[in-house]
Amino acid sequence: MNSLRGKTAAVTGAASGLGRAMALAFAKEGMHLALADVDEKGLEETARLANCGSCRRVDVSKAADVDAFAASLKEVHVVCNNAGVSPVGPLWENTTADWQWALGVNLWGVIHGVRAFVPRLVAQGEGHVVNTASVAGLISPPGMGIYNVTKHAVVALSESLHHDLRVQGSPVGVSVLCPAYVPTGISDSERNRPPELANPALSERQKALKQNLRKAVSSGNLTADDVARAVVAAIKENRFYILTHPRIKGAIQARMEDVLQERTPRNPLAL
Numbered sequence: 054m055n056s057l058r059g060k061t062a063a064v065t066g067a068a069s070g071l072g073r074a075m076a077l078a079f080a081k082e083g084m085h086l087a088l089a090d091v092d093e094k095g096l097e098e099t100a101r102l103a104n105c106g107s108c109r110r111v112d113v114s115k116a117a118d119v120d121a122f123a124a125s126l127k128e129v130h131v132v133c134n135n136a137g138v139s140p141v142g143p144l145w146e147n148t149t150a151d152w153q154w155a156l157g158v159n160l161w162g163v164i165h166g167v168r169a170f171v172p173r174l175v176a177q178g179e180g181h182v183v184n185t186a187s188v189a190g191l192i193s194p195p196g197m198g199i200y201n202v203t204k205h206a207v208v209a210l211s212e213s214l215h216h217d218l219r220v221q222g223s224p225v226g227v228s229v230l231c232p233a234y235v236p237t238g239i240s241d242s243e244r245n246r247p248p249e250l251a252n253p254a255l256s257e258r259q260k261a262l263k264q265n266l267r268k269a270v271s272s273g274n275l276t277a278d279d280v281a282r283a284v285v286a287a288i289k290e291n292r293f294y295i296l297t298h299p300r301i302k303g304a305i306q307a308r309m310e311d312v313l314q315e316r317t318p319r320n321p322l323a324l
């Protein structure tokens with residue numbers, strides 16, 4: 054899609070961080086906004102900053118919420134399945150609730166977005182889907198196994214969606230966003246965790262991992278606005294992979310080589 058002016062973008066996770074920055078970047082392009090999140094106050098603030106946009110409370114892990122969001126829109130051209138949360142590991146200390154929470158938002162949220170919106174984009178013969186994965190969808194850093202699983206799944210889902218659309222001859226575009234650390238609210242994502250999936254307590258190891266994540270996220274050298282600009286460019290150029298942090302490519306290459314050489318995987322954080 055090379056012209057975005059006058060088109061409508063639906064963005065989940067739009068109350069904060071990358072979702073808010075994408076919404077503001079789309080507004081700058083002259084797009085209409087349909088903003089979704091569980092954080093209604095944050096959503097209203099995004100709409101105020103963008104000076105436009107409709108807001109709706111949507112829990113992306115719930116099929117009915119995402120269906121109702123899609124049904125509420127008269128028009129939609131760009132769909133950003135972006136809402137996400139970030140539990141820490143190690144895997145054997147994670148609870149069933151950790152898995153349900155993160156798979157619900159990070160993976161089911163994207164599944165519901167594709168299911169609810171893509172048939173409509175295909176029928177109108179125009180549109181673009183941006184799924185937010187992470188560089189953790191291309192490498193598997195230690196201490197964040199559940200997150201890695203959800204993000205690898207989002208990369209696989211996005212590649213498969215791209216292939217299915219090409220096989221059908223549909224012009225609908227797909228991008229998968231794979232940033233490294235960007236200062237946002239992601240290391241504090243427990244703030245919107247549903248009480249029924251709460252964890253009684255974090256172990257000492259998990260507390261330390263959370264502290265490390267907070268430090269890494271806050272020291273990210275690209276801003277959410279930089280990432281949002283890369284998303285706008287990728288939609289216009291119909292580019293699939295959005296790798297905003299080129300220095301991480303060495304770790305991706307190392308993983309690919311380890312796979313092809315059938316070597317024991319190297320720790321991507323130690324490369």
Ligand SMILES: NC(=O)c1ccc[n+]([C@@H]2O[C@H](COP(=O)([O-])OP(=O)(O)OC[C@H]3O[C@@H](n4cnc5c(N)ncnc54)[C@H](O)[C@@H]3O)[C@@H](O)[C@H]2O)c1
Pocket residue numbers: 065066067068069070071072089090091092095111112113114135136137138139158185186187188231232233234235236237238239240241242245270273
């Ligand atoms: N910030 C980073 O370093 C980074 C790096 C790679 C990928 N990502 C991904 O970017 C996406 C956006 O995260 P962010 O960094 O902007 O974090 P953020 O916490 O600032 O924003 C995430 C938003 O998702 C919303 N959300 C949480 N659960 C939800 C639910 N069930 N339904 C609807 N909305 C829900 C939150 O309320 C919040 O507004 C996520 O998918 C995240 O995994 C972030």
